[in-house]
Amino acid sequence: MSTQQSVSAEVVRARTFRYTWWLAALAVIVVISTVRLYTGTDRITAPGTLRAAIIGACPILLAGLGGLWAERAGIVNIGLEGQMLLGTWGAAFFAYHYGPLAGVLGAALMGLIGGLLHAIATVSFGVDHIISGVAINIVGLGAVGFLAKTTFDDLDGGGPRNLSGYSTPPEFTVPLIADGARSLADKHWFVISDVAGAVAGVTTRLSVLTVLAFVLVAVTAWVLWRTSFGLRLRSCGENPQAAETLGINVYRYKYVAVLISGAFAGLGGAYLAMVASSSFTVGQTGGRGYIGLATMIFGNWRPSGVLTGALMFGYTDGVSLLSNSGAIVHALLLLVAILLAVFAVLKVRGGERVTGFVIAGISVGAFVWYFLSETVDASFTGMTPYVVTLFVLAVFSQRLRMPAADGKPYRRGGAG
Amino acid sequence: ADNDSDSGSDAAPECDPVQIEGDAKVSLAYDVGGRGDQSFNDSAYAGLQKAATEFGLTDTSEGEAGQDESEDVREERLRNFADTGHNVIVGVGFAYSEAVDTVAPDYPNVAFAVIDGFDPTEDDVNCNVAYLGFAENEGSYLVGAAAASQSETGTIGFVGGVNNTLIQKFEAGYTAGAEAVNPDIEVLTTYIEESDPAGFGDPAGGQAAAEGQYADGADIVFHAAGFSGTGVFDAAVAADKLAIGVDSDQFLTAGPEQAQHIITSMLKRVDTATYGFIQSVVDGEPDQGFTTFTLADDGVGYSTSGNFLTPETIATLEDYKQQIIDGDIEVPTAP
Amino acid sequence: MKGLTPRRVLDTVVGSLLPPLVAVVAAMVATSVLIAAFGGSPGSFLEVIFSVPNDRVLLSIINQSAMLSISGIAAAIGFRMGLFNIGVEGQYIVGSCAGAFFAGSGLVPGPLNILATLVVAAAAGAAYASIAGLLRVFRGVSEVISAIMLNYIALTMAGYLVTKYGQASGYTFTTERLPLDAQPLGFKIFPDAPGDVWALSSLAIILGIGYWFLISRTRFGFELRVTGESETAARASGVNTKKMTLLVMALSGAVAGLVWMPAYFGSVHTFGTPENFQAGLGFIGLAVALLGRNRTLGIFFAAALFAFLSGQSNNLQSAGIAKDVIDITQGITVLAVVVAYEVVGRRRAKTEAERVARQLDAEREGAAA
Amino acid sequence: MTTIDVEARGIGKRFPGVVANHDVSLHIRPERVHALIGENGAGKSTLMKILYGVQPADDGQIVIDGSPVSFTSPTDAIAAGIGMVFQHFMLADNLTVAENIVLGAEKLHGIGDGAKKEIRAISERFGFGLDPDTLVERLGVADRQRVEILKVLYRGARLIILDEPTAVLVPQEVDALFANLRELVGQGRSVLFISHKLDEVRQIADDITVMRRGTTVGTADPKTATKRELAELMVGAELPSPATSESTVTDRPVLRLDGVTVADESGRDLLHDISLTVHAGEVVGIAGVEGNGQSELVEVVMGMLRANAGTIRLGDDDITRLSTRAVRDLGVGFVPEDRHRHGLVLDYPLWENRVLGHQTSAPAVRRGLVSRKGARADAQRIIDQFDVRTPGVDTSARALSGGNQQKFIVGREMSGNPRLLIASHPTRGVDVGAQAAIWDHIRAARREGLGVLLVSADLDELIGLSDRLEVILRSRLTARFDPSSVTASDLGEAMTGGEAA
Ligand SMILES: Nc1ncnc2c1ncn2[C@@H]1O[C@H](COP(=O)(O)OP(=O)(O)OP(=O)(O)O)[C@@H](O)[C@H]1O
Ligand SMILES: Nc1ncnc2c1ncn2[C@@H]1O[C@H](COP(=O)(O)OP(=O)(O)OP(=O)(O)O)[C@@H](O)[C@H]1O
Ligand SMILES: [Mg+2]
Ligand SMILES: [Mg+2]
Secondary structure, eight states, rough: OHHHHHHHHHHHHHHHHHHHHHHHHHHHHHHHHHHHHHTTOOOOOOOOHHHHHHHHHHHHHHHHHHHHHHHHTTTTTTTTTHHHHHHHHHHHHHHHHHHHHHHHHHHHHHHHHHHHHHHHHIIIIIIHHHHHHHHHHHHHHHHHHHHHHHHTTTTTBBOSEEOOOOOOOOOOOOHHHHHHHHHHHHHTTHEEEEEEEEHHHSSSSHHHHHHHHHHHHHHHHHEEEESSHHHHHHHHOHHHHOOOOOOOOHHHHHHHHHHHHHHHHHHHHHHHHHHHHHETTTTTTTTHHHHHHHHHTTTTTTHEEEEEEHHHHHHHHHHHTTHHHHHHHHHHHHHHHHHHHHHHHHHHHHHHHHHHHHHHHHHHHHHHHHHHOOOOOHHHHHHHHHHHHHHHHHHHHGGGGOTTTTTTTOOOOOOO | EEETTTTOOOOOOOOOOOOOOSSOEEEEEETTTTTTSSSSSHHHHHHHHHHHHTOOOOEEEEEEETTTTOOHHHHHHHHHHHHHTEEEEESSSGGGHHHHHHHGGTTTTTTEETTTTSSSSOOOOOOOTEEEOOOOOHHHHHHHHHHHHHSSSEEEEEEEOOOOOHHHHHHHHHHHHHHHHHHTTTEEEEEEEEEEEGGGGGGHHHHHHHHHHHHTTEEEEEEEEGGGGHHHHHHHHHHOOOOEEEEEEEHHHSSSSHHEEEEEEEEEHHHHHHHHHHHHTTOOOOOOOHHHOOTTSSSSOOOOGGOOHHHHHHHHHHHHHHHHHTTOOOOOOEE | OOOOOOOHHHHHIIIIIHHHHHHHHHHHHHHHHHHTTOOOOOHHHHHTTOOOHHHHHHHHHHHHHOOOHHHHHHHHHHHHHHOOOTTHHHHHHHHHHHHHHHHHHHOTTTTHHHHHEEEEEHHHHHHHHHHHHHHHHHHHOHHHHHHHHHHHHHHHHHHHHHHHHSSSEEEEEOOOOOGGGGGGOOOOTTTTTTOOOOGGHHHHHHHHHHHHHHHHHBBBHHHHHHHHOOOOOOOOOOHHHHHHHHHHHHHHEEEETTTTHHIIIIIOSSOOOTTTTTTTHHHHHHHHHHHTTTHHHHHHHHHHHHHHHHHHTTTGGGGOOOOOOOHHHHHHHHHHHHHHHHHHHHHHHHHHHHHHHHHHHHHHHHHHH | OOOOOOEEEEEEEEEEEEEEEEEEEEEEEETTTEEEOOOSSHHHHHHHHHHSSSSSOEEEEETTTTTEEEESHHHHHHTEEEEEOOOOOOOOOSSBBHHHHHOOOOHOOOSHHHHHHHHHHHHHTTTTTOTOOOOOOOHHHHHHHHHHHHHHHHTOOOOEEEESTTTTOOOHHHHHHHHHHHHHTTOOOEEEEEEEOHHHHHHHOOOEEEEETTTEEEETTTTTTOHHHHHHHHHOOOOOOOOOOOOOOOEEEEEEEEEEEEEEETTTTEEEEEEEEETTTTTEEOOOOOTTHHOOOOOHHSSSOOOOOOEETTTTOOOOOOOHHHHHHTTTTEEOOOIIIIIIOTTTTTTHHHTTTOSSSTEETTEEEOOHHHHHHHHHHHHHHHTTSSOOOOOOBGGGHHHHHHHHHHHHHHHTOEHHHHHEEETTTTTTHHHHHHHHHHHHHHHHTTTEEEEEHHHHHHHHSSSSEEEETTOOOOEOOOTTTTHHHHHHHHHHOSSSS
C-alpha cells in the first residue's frame, strides 16, 4: 500500500491548488483593472455597481444555499422559486403587522411551509423531485396571488397584488472604511481603486439581511462540513442506505434539510421584498429561484461556489440595470474575450485541444464584436446574466460533481 | 378634450353617435392588478365613482385581467359585460385595444372606450369605440423642466418600466423639458425591461436602476415604471435624493418617508378621461375615435403637493405650460 | 390482450382512473379549506367552478386545451426519455416568433403558407431545443438548467426581434399580420356564438395520435422509452443514447414550436409581446404532461381539466376570490396525482410479486406431487 | 473486551409473496467464527438484516447473553455490540474513509483529529494500511472491505457479521481477510460469516449452520464434514458440475482481436495490446480480478467503447468502429454483467424485455414497428425453453427472482442463432438450479458452433466451462491456461501477478 505517498501528494496538490487559486484571482483583478483603464469605463468597478451586484446577488445566494442544503441530503428542490415567492408574501405580511424581524422570520416560515410540502411529497411519498418542485412552484405563485388579494387589498399602502409601507431591516455604513474606500475608489487607480470599489460597495449602507446572507454561507459550510449533523446530512445525499445501516434516521435528515432549504429560499424572498426593494408585489421573484438552483450547480454543490455564482449573476444583472449599460457591457465583452483567450491557452496546453480551440474561437468572436461595435444593445445587456451562466456551465460542467444519490428516491429498509 | 378624429387621417367616416338603450350601465375592465393598484386602475375607478355619484348611476361592474391571459379571455370579459346589459364599457389599458376592436362590431348599441388605446385595424373604423389617449410628453416636459430647475448636480435621471413607445413618450418629453431649462443638463436613462411587462412590477429593478443613477450623479429621478416606481422612491430615500412620481400625485399615496422625497408627479388623469367619457355617453353624444387629453384640458399636468417646487420653478412651469397650450412649444413624442 | 379478467379490468380502472379523480377532489378540498381559512366562501368558489360555461367560454376552453395538449405532448416526449424539457416555454416562444415572422411575410402564397409556417415554427423550436440537447450531450450540462436560461433568453430575443424587425402597433411592435388568404376557417360548432374552434386546434389530435403511435408502436418509440427507464440497458441493447438525446430534445422542441400556432392562425394573426402572445403555456404543459402520465389520452384529459379550471376562474372575480386560487388547485392536483399513482404503484408491485410467488409455489407443489 | 453470545430463536420473516425466513434458529458462540451457508435466496441476508436491526422480524426472538432484545434500528444492534459488513458495500464514495467510519458514531471520538487518530490506530493494528483522509472512491474492493470492517471495529462491535465477504476477493486477499478474522476472534470477538464457497467455510469456521428455503436445516462440524455433505445439506440434492465433456472447437475464428488498445481521456490504458481469438464451438474464458480490464474488453467488442488502436473482426467483418447496434446485428449475443442495470428494464413486462437488444430484427420488430404478437410469442418460447418461472409474458421483470431473470436474458441473447455470445458473469447471484440450466444451454449452443467469450469471477465456472483460459491483469492478457490441467490456485496466482504463468 502506498497510501503514505499518496497522502503527501494530495496535501501538496491541495496546497498548490489554493496557491494557484489566489494567483488566478489576482490575475483576474489585474485584467479587470486593465480593461477598465483601457476602455475608460470606470463604472465597471465603481462602488455603486458593486453594491448593486451584491444586492442582486443575495436573493440568488440565499436560494442557492437553500438548494444546496436539500441536494446535499439528496433531494432536488426545484421548488425554490415557489418557496421564495411564499417568502416574499411572508416578509410583507409579517413585517407590515409585526415589524421587520417578524417579517424575516415570517418569510423563513412561509418558505419552510413550502419546503414541508416538498418533503412530504418527495421523502414520505417518494414522488419524483422535479415533479413535486414544479407543482410547488405553481402552488406558490397561486398562493401568493390569492393571499395578496385576501390580506393586502384593504390595507393602507396595499392593493390586490402589492403592498408597501412596511418597515424593513436596518442598514448601516461601516464608519471610516466606507468613506476611505470610496475616496480611494474615486481616484481610479490601477487595481487599488478596483479593490477599494468593492470594499466601499460592501461597507456602504449594508443591510443586516445582507450580513445575514453572507454569514449563512459560512454557517452552511461549517455545519455541513464540520459538524456531525452535517456529516449525517451529507451521507443521506451520498448513500442513504449506508447511512441507514449505521443507525441514521435518513427520513429525519432529509426532512430537516428540505425544511431548511425552504426556509433559506423564503429568506431569499424576504431579501427581495425588504432589501432589494421595500415593497411586495405578486411574482416579484422573477425566476430567481431557478437561477439560485443554477448557481448551486455552477458552484459544484459548495457554499463558496454558490457565492461565486451568485455574485457573478448579481453583477451582470446589476450592470444591466445601470443607465447606459451598453457601454459597460461592451467593456465587459473585452474582458470576457481576454479571459477566454487565456483559458483557451490553458486548455490547449492541458491537452484538451478541441475544447481549447472552440473556446479560442469564441474568444476571437468576442474580440471582433468588441472592436466592430461601440456599444451593446440594451436587449442583449438584459440577457447577459443568462448567457454568462449558460456559457460558464458549458465550459465547466464536466468538473462538477453532484451528491451521488441526489434526486434518487429512497425508501427505508432497502439497505443490504 | 381635444378630439383628434378630424385632425387625424380623416378616415373617420360618417359616424353617427352610438345610441345606447336605457340608462347608462358602466363596466370597467381593468388591466392586471385591478382595483387597488394605487395607480392606473384606481384612477379609472375614481373617474367611475365620480360619474356614478354625479349622474346617479347604480348598475356598474368591474372585472380584471389575469397574468398571461389569452386574447379571447379579454374578449369574453367584454362580451360578458355587454350580455349582462352593460352599455358603457371601458377597457383600462392598451392591452384591451385588440379585444375591443373585435367585440365592438357585435354590440353596436354599446359605447366602448379604451384608455391608452389604439385602433389595430385603422382602415376599418368602429363607430362605437373611443380611444382615450394622453399627451404624456407634455406633462413630462413640465416635470423635466422642474427637475432641471431644481437639480443641483446638473444630472437628472429617468427610469422607465418597459422600453416601448408609450414610455418613450415620457422620456422624450422629460428630456426636452429639462433641456429647455438647462441645455447642458445630463439626463440618465434606464429601462428596467426591454419588452417584458414584468418591468412594471419589479420594485427591486426600479430600486437598482435609480440607485445606479443617483450613484452616477443624478439628484432627481423621474419614473414611469408603474409599481416598480416604489423602488425608485426607496432609492431616493436611501440616497437622500429626490424623485418625481407619475400618473397620480404620488406624494399623497406613497409612505410618509418616501413622500418627503417626491418633489412633484406627472399627472395623467385617467380619472378625468374615464369621467369625461361616461359624461359624453350620459349626454347622449358618446365620444368616438381618438381623443387626446392634453395640458390644455388638464388631462395631464404636474402636482405641487408638499411644496417642494419653488415659486420660481412653478412660474417657469406655468410659462412653459402656456407656451405648449398655445402651440409655441412643440413637445417631441419620441426620444 | 390476453387474460382480460374482471379483476384485471378493475385493477386498470383503479390503477389509472382513480388517482386523477382522487387528486382533483383533494385539490378542490384543499383549495376550499384555504379559501375558508382566509374568510372567503368556499361555497361560491365551488359554485363558480362547477357552473356550466356558456358557449363562448366553452369554445375558449376547447381551444386552450388544444394548445395545452400540444404543450403537454412536447413535454411528454422528453419525459418519456427521462429528459426534463423545462424549456418548452422558451421553445414555443421561439417557434411562435419565427412562425409569425415567416407567415406574416407572405413568402409562400395562400393556404400553403400555413403548412410552410408550421414547418418553420417546428424547425425553430427544434433548433432552439437542440442548444440544450447539444450542451447536455457534449458538455454534460443539465438540460434543466440550460433550458431555464434559454427560456429567459428566448423572451428577450423575441422582444428584440419584434421591436427591431416588426411594425409598430399601438405602443408596442408586432410581426406583420397574417395575409387573409392564409387564415384558415375554424369549426363553427356553436352557430350563435362568435368565434369557433380554431382550425389548427385539430393539430392537437393529430399530434396526440402521432405521439401515441410513435411511442407505443415504433422501434424509435421503444428505444426512447427504454432509454428513459434505464439508460444503461438501452446502451447495452444498442441504442445510441447520445444521438437519442439530441433527437428527442429536437423532437420535443419541434412540437413545442407548434404550441401557439392554433391561436396564431385561429384568431391572433400577429405576434408581439405581451399583448398579442399568450405566455406561460409551456410551463403549464409540463404540469399537463405530468398529470396525464405522459399518455395521449391522459394529456388530453389533463389539458381539458386545466383549461376548464382556468376558463371558469375568470368568473371568480364575482365571488370576490382572487382567480389565482386556481393555480393552487392545479398545482395540488399535480402533486396529489403523483402521490396517488405512487401509492397505487407500490400496491400493484406488491400484488404482482405475490401473484408470481403464489404461482411458483403452486408449480413447486405440482412438481412435488 | 467482554465476549458476546448471540442466539436467534424461531425467527420468521415474510415479504409479499415470499417467506424469506421461518423458524430460523442459530447460536453464535463467543469467540468463534460461525459460518452460515445456503444457496441463493435461502434467506441468509434476511436473517442478518434482522440480527442487525435493518428489518424487523415477524416472529421469534433474538437473545444476547441470555436476555431477549428487540431491535428497531441498526442503532440498537450497534449498541448491543453487533456490527455488520453488507454483501453490497455500504460506503459513500464521495466521503473520506474517516467520514464513512465515524458516520453515526460521532459521539465516540468526534469527527475530527481524535477520530482520525483512532482510525489510524485500528488500521495499524490490523495492517489495513488505510489513510483516513482518502476519498473512498479511490479505493479498490479489498480496501473498501477493510473500511467496512474498520467501521465495525470502530464501534467496538463484539459480533461481526460478514455477508459474503469473499465473493469479490482473490485468493490472496481472502487469506489476508481470514488472518484478520482469526485475530479478531483471538481478541474475544465473534464472527458470523456467510459464504457459498465450501472450501473457505471449512478452512475458517468453527461452527457451521446451513439454511435452505428460508429455514435452518442443520449444523455441521467443519473438521469432520466433507464438502459433498455440506453441499447436499445446502441444496437438498447432488451438486451439479460445470465440467465440459468433449471438445467441439473448430478452426473457424468467429472473433479476432488484434493489438486492441483502449485509453481513457487522461491517456491511461484500459486495455493494452490485446490479441485474442475465439473459434466457432469454443468457449474462451477470461479470468481476472475485477477492475483489470475485463469489463472494458467486453465493452470494446460490443462497440460500447472505442479502440484507440488495433482491429476487431467478427468472422470476416471488421467491427472495430461499429456501433453496439451494428455489432449485435452481425450476430452477437450479449449477457451483460449487471442484469438489473444492463440486461433488463425491470418495470417492463417480459415481452417488452424480449424486444430489448433485438430492436432491429424479427420477430420482435418488423419494418420499424414493434410487433407485439411476435415479441409475445417469442418471449413465451424463451420461457418454455429456458424454464423461466413466471406466470406469463405480461409479468414485469422485476417480479422474477434473479435466477429466472438471468435465464430469460440468456434465452433472449441466444435467440436468432448468434455466431458469438459474450457472457459476463452469466450465473452471478443465480441459484444452483438455474446455474446448471444456464451452463447446459451454453454447452448446447457451443455444440452447434457458437463461439463464447466468457468473463466470470467464479473460477469453478471458468475452469469447468472453458476450452481455453486467458488471464487479464492490469489491462493486458498475461497468461494462458488449459482448463483441464489448471488449478484454482495457479489461476489465482496468475490473476494477482504471482510467479506462475
Ligand atoms: N425486501 C424484500 N422484499 C421482498 N422480498 C425479499 C426482500 N428481501 C428478500 N426477499 C426475498 O427473500 C428471499 C431471501 O432473500 P435473501 O436475500 O435473504 O437470500 P440470501 O440467502 O441472502 O441469498 P443470496 O445468496 O443471493 O444473497 C429471496 O428469495 C427474496 O425473494
Ligand atoms: N428490496 C426489495 N424490494 C422488493 N423486492 C425485493 C427486494 N429485494 C429482493 N426482492 C425480491 O427478491 C427477488 C430476487 O431477489 P434475490 O435476492 O433472490 O435475487 P438474487 O438472485 O440474489 O439477485 P441479485 O444478484 O440481484 O441479488 C425478486 O422477487 C425481488 O422482487
Ligand atoms: Mg441476493
Ligand atoms: Mg444475501
